[in-house]
Amino acid sequence: MRLGRQLRKWSVGQRVAMIVALLLLPMAVLSAVSMVVLNEQEMAFRESVEESVHTLLPLTTLEHYLQRALVDELLAESNQSAPDFSGLTDSIDKSFSGLRVGADKQDLPLAVMDDAQHAWMQARPAVRRLVELVRTTRGSLPQDGLAHTREELERAIHDVSTARQHLSFVIEARYTRAAAQRHRQLWWLVWGWVLTLTAAIALAGAFLYSLLRPIRQLVGASREIGAGRTGVRVPVEGQDELAALATCFNEMAENWEVTRQSLVTEAAEDPLTGALNRRAVLALLETELESCLRTQQPLSLFVLDLDHFKAINDRFGHTAGDRALRWVVEKVRGLLREGDHLGRYGGDEFIALLPRTGKKQAEVIARRIVQAVHDVAAREPSYPGVSAGVAAAPEDGRDATTLIEVADAALYTHKARHRAR
CATH class of the missing domain: 1.20.1330 (f41 fragment of flagellin, N-terminal domain)
Structure with missing residues (x-):
């Protein structure tokens, strides 16, 4: 060496x-x-x-x-x-x-x-x-x-x-x-x-080894990057042309990772709220559901829908509506646990995924979130309240579509009771 x-x-x-x-x-x-x-x-x-x-x-x-x-x-x-x-x-x-x-x-x-x-x-x-x-x-x-x-x-x-x-x-x-x-x-x-x-x-x-070793390192690193791995770097040794090439390669890999992360973020993240977008949250739901069925661990989710969100947009403007969406996401994230996931399903509707969580525990968490949001919304007219509907696998279904339909039904039942009151 x-x-x-x-x-x-x-x-x-x-x-x-x-x-x-x-x-x-x-x-x-x-x-x-x-x-x-x-x-x-x-x-x-x-x-x-x-x-x-x-x-x-x-x-x-x-x-x-x-x-x-x-x-x-x-x-x-x-x-x-x-x-x-x-x-x-x-x-x-x-x-x-x-x-x-x-x-x-x-x-x-x-x-x-x-x-x-x-x-x-x-x-x-x-x-x-x-x-x-x-x-x-x-x-x-x-x-x-x-x-x-x-x-x-x-x-x-x-x-x-x-x-x-x-x-x-x-x-x-x-x-x-x-x-x-x-x-x-x-x-x-x-x-x-x-x-x-x-x-x-x-x-x-x-002498040949000193020439071929950095070339093999560059080839191996290129293959790893081609396979999608991140954090790949080659050691920079010496002061020759191959060292300069290794430096350029590391800079290129770093720029590629930044660009890739930006593309991944743009592809998986909702640009307004920072939560997962619809495609990302549904893909994550499929993955977690498959893991749940394979390991026989429970999986719960609840669908959140903002109350009177259209009235806030009409009264305070769309800027206030965007601010209300971001506030709800920040509030819900603060009440979810580490390992839970939140995604924007569409419009003013969100899905929270709770891996390794039973339905009763998920209902407790959902009620705590609804109550915490309601307490602030009661004091601030530009902030909406939320309603939640819970579903769990495997008792409510073994596929993503069924679970979302069950959670939606529970959500609208909750909204109906709330309007009745």
Whole structure:
């Protein structure tokens, strides 16, 4: 949530740019790093191959020449050119020196290296003597010298072969370690890709969430308003375009609620008296009657009719008649209980709904209202008295029309008795 609030301080365009950067920049960096690592590995492999060739080739060549010299009995043909034993010896010495220089890198098995160099040092004197022998010999050797030379050759071949084998182990061990190192580098590279892309995707997801969350809130709020709910608002977070849109949406929702309430009031309220109008009070009567029958609770209503209202209009004018209507409504509302409803049925006739109220209790309330209005009307000629007729469900009827007819009949009976008196 805190990260989302921080991100909402950025504009939508900035966050989109950050999403693109988070997805492309790590890939570009990792691609460059991968190219560097792979190029280094290729160069290291090439150097390893060249080192193997330059290190083992002189020993192998020397061993070959010694084998051939043994077979040919030290250049039986005087006209044949002698191999360059001296150059091969120097090349082998340089190879061992070069390997020794790299020994401090801890990538050489020193024991095997020592064995290889020891074998070469044993073979080297014999090879040196063979070099001198080749230089001085221009024909066949005496029989006793030939036997001695043959022994020298065999020892030299054995020592050179031993040195070559040990040196092969050295090169193989060095190559194995280099291959393991390259393998680790590749694994680190793969894990670098995985972790970097995971982090980039997670951050990009956070940026996308900061964009999509307010949009989903706006969509949800719009659907709730479309369903008719009131009081719907979206939280305003951050300083971006979506926050401005949320502010405008809340203002629009508030204006819509005010307009809707005005329309509802105009549709359900009598504009003169403020009581429910005919349509609203009849709809409320149907709803309360249905609830009464379903829950088996009593419901009562009484119809009020103003006495001599036409005479007040004729004598004091229609303004006084309007004032008399408003006064009666205010007086009756003050005597009704919380939860009771009053509506103007038409002209100077009103209906009061009393949910969860029996007929006897409703008659008591009606008489109290009639008496309170009569007491004031007796002192003020411009205020009328009222007559009331009570009906209750379910004993007097189970539908709105029947109940109103029963209440009207009771009302006119009350008026007839009042005129008779």
